[in-house]
Amino acid sequence: MDQHLTLALAGNPNCGKTTMYNALTGARQRVGNYPGVTVEHREGDAHHNGRDLTIVDLPGTYSLTAYTPEELVARDYIVERRPQAVVNILDATSLERNLYLSLQFMELGVPVVLALNMMDAVRKQGKEIDTPLLSKLLGVPVVETVARIGGGKRELLDAAIAYTAEKTGDWKPLTISYGPDLDPVLQEMVAVIEKTGFLAERAPSRWVAIKFLENDEQLVKLGLQSDAETSATLSGMTAAVGRHCRSTLKISPESLIADYRYGYIASLMKEGVVRVIRPQARLQFSDQLDRLLTQQFLGPAIMIGILYAIFFVTFHLGAIPMGWVENFFAWFSDVVSATLPDGLVKSMLVDGIVGGVGGVLGFVPLIMVMFMMISFLEDSGYMARMAYMMDRVMRAFGLHGSSVMPLIVSGGIAGGCAVPGIMATRTLRSPKEKLATVLTAPFMSCGAKVPVIILISAAFFDNAASVMFWTVLGGWIAALLVAKLLRSTIIRGASTPFVMELPPYRMPTLKGLLIHTWERSWSYVRKAGTVILGISILIWAMMTFPGLSVDDMAAFDAQRTTAEATLSGAELTTHLVTIDNQASQEALRHSLAGKIGIAMESVTKYAGFDWRTNIALVGGFAAKEVIVSTLGTAYSLGEVDAEAAEGLSIRLAADPSWNRATAVALLVFVMLYAPCLVTVVVIARETSWKWATFSVIFNTGFAFTLSVIAFNLTRALIGL
Ligand code: GDP
Ligand code: MG
Numbered sequence: 001m002d003q004h005l006t007l008a009l010a011g012n013p014n015c016g017k018t019t020m021y022n023a024l025t026g027a028r029q030r031v032g033n034y035p036g037v038t039v040e041h042r043e044g045d046a047h048h049n050g051r052d053l054t055i056v057d058l059p060g061t062y063s064l065t066a067y068t069p070e071e072l073v074a075r076d077y078i079v080e081r082r083p084q085a086v087v088n089i090l091d092a093t094s095l096e097r098n099l100y101l102s103l104q105f106m107e108l109g110v111p112v113v114l115a116l117n118m119m120d121a122v123r124k125q126g127k128e129i130d131t132p133l134l135s136k137l138l139g140v141p142v143v144e145t146v147a148r149i150g151g152g153k154r155e156l157l158d159a160a161i162a163y164t165a166e167k168t169g170d171w172k173p174l175t176i177s178y179g180p181d182l183d184p185v186l187q188e189m190v191a192v193i194e195k196t197g198f199l200a201e202r203a204p205s206r207w208v209a210i211k212f213l214e215n216d217e218q219l220v221k222l223g224l225q226s227d228a229e230t231s232a233t234l235s236g237m238t239a240a241v242g243r244h245c246r247s248t249l250k251i252s253p254e255s256l257i258a259d260y261r262y263g264y265i266a267s268l269m270k271e272g273v274v275r276v277i278r279p280q281a282r283l284q285f286s287d288q289l290d291r292l293l294t295q296q297f298l299g300p301a302i303m304i305g306i307l308y309a310i311f312f313v314t315f316h317l318g319a320i321p322m323g324w325v326e327n328f329f330a331w332f333s334d335v336v337s338a339t340l341p342d343g344l345v346k347s348m349l350v351d352g353i354v355g356g357v358g359g360v361l362g363f364v365p366l367i368m369v370m371f372m373m374i375s376f377l378e379d380s381g382y383m384a385r386m387a388y389m390m391d392r393v394m395r396a397f398g399l400h401g402s403s404v405m406p407l408i409v410s411g412g413i414a415g416g417c418a419v420p421g422i423m424a425t426r427t428l429r430s431p432k433e434k435l436a437t438v439l440t441a442p443f444m445s446c447g448a449k450v451p452v453i454i455l456i457s458a459a460f461f462d463n464a465a466s467v468m469f470w471t472v473l474g475g476w477i478a479a480l481l482v483a484k485l486l487r488s489t490i491i492r493g494a495s496t497p498f499v500m501e502l503p504p505y506r507m508p509t510l511k512g513l514l515i516h517t518w519e520r521s522w523s524y525v526r527k528a529g530t531v532i533l534g535i536s537i538l539i540w541a542m543m544t545f546p547g548l549s550v551d552d553m554a555a556f557d558a559q560r561t562t563a564e565a566t567l568s569g570a571e572l573t574t575h576l577v578t579i580d581n582q583a584s585q586e587a588l589r590h591s592l593a594g595k596i597g598i599a600m601e602s603v604t605k606y607a608g609f610d611w612r613t614n615i616a617l618v619g620g621f622a623a624k625e626v627i628v629s630t631l632g633t634a635y636s637l638g639e640v641d642a643e644a645a646e647g648l649s650i651r652l653a654a655d656p657s658w659n660r661a662t663a664v665a666l667l668v669f670v671m672l673y674a675p676c677l678v679t680v681v682v683i684a685r686e687t688s689w690k691w692a693t694f695s696v697i698f699n700t701g702f703a704f705t706l707s708v709i710a711f712n713l714t715r716a717l718i719g720l
Pocket of ligand 2: 014017
């Protein structure tokens with residue numbers, strides 16, 4: 001066993017580092033300069049419990065970014081010389097500011113022991129620090145010291161020695177979320193770094209990526225020397241996200257990173273690390289606002305109120321531009337109908353493309369209104385508070401505080417996507433909590449489910465906002481219950497502590513809001529114009545071919561001839577339309593998709609789904625938007641002379657096979673059944689194909705069971 005340990009003392013200037021160093025080493029000191037710079041290098045020996053120790057007094061620094069020679073020296077020492085542990089001395093009278101450096105050690109991954117120094121002064125201020133709690137939250141040893149009288153120095157060395165024995169030199173970096181603007185870029189950068197092994201000998205990949213975002217000159221220069229190509233790629237990504245941050249948030253990535261680090265620390269403090277015995281503090285604006293907005297009972301009530309208000313405004317304000325878009329497609333479809341001759345091309349354009357893609361695009365205005373409000377929550381910093389408040393709930397159901405963001409990204413407030421949501425679970429360190437989060441993220445109301453929810457709520461309920469509110473909440477309830485079920489059966493295991501980043505509140509800029517709204521809406525529109533367009537045409541074809549048999553065609557023709565011979569005037573016109581409708585219904589039934597849908601009816605009838613709904617639900621496995629587009633095609637194929645201006649929701653409401661019970665059952669099923677294809681692939685990539693398959697089978701079974709219950713319950717309630 002290696003008897004000799006090197007411990008590096010680090011900390012902000014004036015935290016008492018040198019005082020502690022003297023207390024530890026006594027007279028056994030060596031003083032010199034670091035090569036090339038005038039920064040003093042001090043090294044001394046100590047003995048503790050039979051161990052020989054070398055104690056290094058690093059220069060005082062506020063950060064580990066190469067802004068000053070001191071910072072560079074301290075960092076290079078740690079990265080290159082790799083001491084067995086860093087003893088981070090903190091001035092505990094300004095704990096928040098001092099923890100900023102500690103976080104950076106933890107992000108770097110070096111084993112670190114915290115010495116909360118100047119505890120005598122802290123007590124004099126009438127404060128108490130819950131060191132066991134701080135230690136638990138950060139996952140590193142924390143010792144209270146009073147360097148001036150040598151207080152706590154034995155405990156400090158005990159803790160450091162025990163910790164190095166446990167850590168045996170391997171670095172475990174802490175991952176902090178830097179919010180929706182930087183996290184995705186960081187992930188991409190990490191992927192690039194890991195692929196090329198860029199600067200791998202120096203530091204963990206995420207740390208290297210963060211340093212690039214912070215424009216760390218020294219590291220960028222080193223990178224350029226070791227691998228110019230990767231370095232250029234990373235610099236390009238940094239420049240792009242820098243422009244994005246500056247135009248949307250009006251701040252640089254460096255400041256954003258600092259904000260999130262301070263936010264992380266602020267949330268530690270909120271856990272009650274520092275207890276004020278004699279209060280004196282004047283609260284700052286953010287803290288004052290947080291007092292109200294994250295208050296134990298009022299906070300969640302306000303959160304639910306805000307959620308409801310979002311849906312209310314979405315429906316009432318969004319309905320106006322939505323009418324314009326619907327009118328446009330109706331007009332467009334009229335023009336196409338009038339100019340093109342009857343036939344397959346016209347049917348594909350009117351029923352397949354306008355009915356399908358148009359149906360999906362019709363929701364764009366509504367979705368934009370909603371995205372705008374959600375962007376406001378996110379940019380203002382309130383979204384982080386929502387996550388903070390949800391933490392307690394998460395834990396009760398076997399999830400982790402860090403599960404909240406992935407769930408919100410997946411559509412927790414309506415309108416996200418499970419794909420980035422599931423990728424965001426990478427910040428979860430416990431594999432079991434990560435798995436539970438990955439498996440429940442698809443229950444959220446993602447952007448593709450939103451049009452289905454809007455369609456059904458608007459068609460069958462007077463208070464659509466309220467239905468949407470309960471649907472979204474229902475997704476959460478299902479996610480939590482399933483998480484609890486999984487965590488108490490097949491993925492059992494202890495929960496890990498959590499710290500949430502709470503960035504300061506800031507007033508969102510209009511430009512930032514517009515850009516974020518546009519980014520979200522555009523990806524929806526683009527998907528409608530590409531993937532959904534392709535699937536719509538495919539499904540239209542499946543709903544059109546093989547078409548009526550020659551015999552059937554003849555039979556309908558015979559009916560028409562008879563009608564023309566016996567009837568006249570308006571009566572004849574009405575009758576002919578009825579025959580045409582029957583003919584196209586019959587053709588749809590005979591189509592490939594129709595046959596599949598009808599075959600499924602023997603099972604799905606228990607949930608009230610007819611064959612056309614079945615086709616839509618099967619198509620929805622490819623992408624959930626397809627549910628709306630397929631219903632659009634099915635109901636426009638089925639009704640030859642359907643008033644073009646009639647929206648799909650009016651058609652559904654008027655259809656005899658639909659009622660409120662079917663509507664409720666469909667909402668339940670759509671919220672919970674198998675994740676879409678892309679999500680399944682991502683689940684497989686983040687976990688394994690075993691779990692991806694599990695999610696398809698389990699979710700569909702779970703969804704079907706619940707929708708059968710919902711169908712029958714609603715039927716009983718409304719007396720059908
Ligand atoms: P460094 O610049 O980080 O090396 O800090 P120093 O060791 O020079 O200490 C800065 C000041 O804090 C000195 O005046 C010390 O006497 C004082 N100091 C150090 N430790 C303590 C402590 O535990 N309690 C109090 N009250 N003062 C301390
Ligand atoms: Mg000093």
